[in-house]
Amino acid sequence: MVRTRPLKVALLGCGVVGSQVARLMTTHAHDLAARIGAPVELAGVAVRRPARDRDGVDEALVTTDAAGLVSRGDIDVVVELIGGIEPARTLIQAAFESGASVVTANKALLAQDGPALHAAAEKHGADLYFEAAVAGAIPLLRPLRESLAGDKVNRVLGIVNGTTNFVLDRMESTGAGYGEALAEATALGYAEADPTADVEGFDAAAKAAILAGIAFHSRVRLDDVHREGITEVTAADIAGARKLGCTVKLLAVCERAEDGRSVTARVHPAMIPLSHPLAGVREAYNAVFVEAEAAGQLMFYGPGAGGAPTASAVLGDLVAACRNRVTGGLGPGESAYAQLPVSPMGEVVTRYHVSLDVVDRPGVLAQCATVFADHGVSIETVRQTSSGKEDGGAQVVVVTHRATDAALGATVEALRRLDTVHGVASTMRVEGDQGTGSR
Template sequence: MRTRPLKVALLGCGVVGSEVARIMTTHADDLAARIGAPVELAGVAVRRPSKVRAGIDPALVTTDATALVKRGDIDVVVEVIGGIEPARTLITTAFEHGASVVSANKALLAQDGAALHAAAQDHDADLYYEAAVAGAIPLIRPLRESLAGDKVNRVLGIVNGTTNFILDKMDSTGAGYQEALDEATALGYAEADPTADVEGFDAAAKAAILAGIAFHTRVRLDDVYREGMTEVTAADFASARAMGCTIKLLAICERAADGGSVTARVHPAMIPLSHPLASVRGAYNAVFVESDAAGQLMFYGPGAGGAPTASAVLGDLVAVCRNKLSGATGPGDSAYARLPVSSMGEVVTRYHISLDVADKPGVLAQVATVFAEHGVSIDTVRQQGRQDGGGDASLVVVTHRASDASLTGTVEALRNLDTVRGVASIMRVEGE
């Protein structure tokens, strides 16, 4: 083992960064044995230097992140500050000064992953980011390396623990959305402003990263269709249970049947209780991968939190340090396929549509005619009169697979029928 340590600069020392520093200290001997050289925390860039940080030498703490990454003796920069700037500039500056980078920054990678990979390649450096998607779950490395000889056709996953906790609570207790969100906030699963989670922005960034790796195609955040889960109701869960399903907020990345294009989307969906993802409870994450040779693979575990995310960061740190010692670099950007990213309208899926309709003869025939005119085949229909004795009824229609554009057109036409009082809910059905 060489005695000169590999020097690591840590950008950010919050929930994740503090755990990275702690593990580097408490597991120093094991990390050195696994890497083949000691690793040394050479500096920690923070915004509030006066805050007490247990186990970190105050002499290492600085507010000048730029000066830290410009030091010529830094071997690896660990970026866990998040956001677009200054993270992007700091990462590219690190490459320019000879350092490789380990990042957990899903937003930046989804937006500018191609440029960052190009900068890393230009400077013979590594860019690793296992922690950017699904926390502690080993997922990016299996896609980039273990399945490198296979053809991945679909990635279907629960990649946000906050939303899964909320939906699981609604399913298991009958709670409404706001009640479940309040509990998630009280327990620390949801931020004070949960918009990034519940509106699907967080999952969409992760979907862009997964789709790009899985299909060897550059997929940006803007390419991902996104729909939040704030409109999901207890009535939707009742309908799902009647179908033998539950509801999850899913990130879905697919290769078209002809292999000529890909799609990436995030939205709530009904999935059968028999599907492995249906049993993922609480704040856990899980990703289901379908490929030609390996078949169906399931990756499951804690998707967030300081220690789980730090575990993924440290795994990348070990790999990058090993590469530094051998004078090599790991897998870079693989976008050779250059497949076009199709719009949501071209996605083939199924719909569950709940309608409030006039309770009189001929309504079902009118509704069926609208579906036929748009080329959408009906799988099942369930009609029930209102318990309050009013003149309306509830009509639930589940379709066969059709293009999302055709299904959207069908719903718009249904809204214009005099006998349709309103469209109570629309939800896609996946995993069958």
């Protein structure tokens, strides 16, 4: 039975995603009411530029007074879609203080101040939902937080930024350079005019912090996440990966240490085998590969951005928050009981692909191999070819067994000091074994 008093929703932001949320609330009003147990009413829309035309949104609902809207007292749920740290943080806090629950897609704020927001929600008896903050329409956070609540997640490996995946995919499939591929992404609307947050890995790092916190029941902040972008990835890196039967992806990697006493979270380009499920994720799509103790290997795939897909995730959270209002219950809050520390990047263990430009003469390969051995880095494969350059040098490509990041870094610095090494052309991590999703 559907009760007659409507639940009132305040929408903060009416851009690409916000406008789709407003549209879906109107066109799906009957279904939403049936699923929630009460009608849902859009009570106000806070924007910065009220004069802009917003098709399908009642002009009478539009306001520039976001603080006044969230503090009205009759608002049941605030949907925050303005992004950034401020004023979003202050508005969300005000919403909780007024007794409203919050649905947000604000990954940057959650990665920076998630614990404080969860604490405020708990203090005021409200919900905080944020499915749309990671991987757009893909149902990911709720399965991690609820469906796998009885399991032990050991690793989360994902492509969580569509812009960088599009750029790397174009470099792989067309042979384009980084700049050319980024220009195409910008022309097609996949990249912002200022793509820094995407190509330098900030966007993916915020998502990695959220994923690690949920997966490992520990607090992981943005500052805990090691971050590298794709701006230094070259056509030579792509070609080198192809020779190994791999492709290059910008990965968010969150994993439990082998002794179970700590976790790591990192974002960086990596080579993965073409046999790995993530290798086939093309263009601007996202995918996340989860390894759990009992459930085994799971993969979540779909569009990671866009107005309608992201709005779908927002509406799912809105339904959950509104249902709780009807029943008088609350959804799951923060789970950080494990309190596992985040290990520094130097302790991360993985494989590496190292390309060296060297002098072409007998003994050089053995000399380089000695440097690897001196630093405790075991070589899996090595290949030497003529560089094709006028100086008659050679190229040595080494793929290592698993080693710590600190050991590999020290190895590379020692190699650079050799008179027989002209330079270290590239160093890239290799994730996933051939034919499996394992480390």
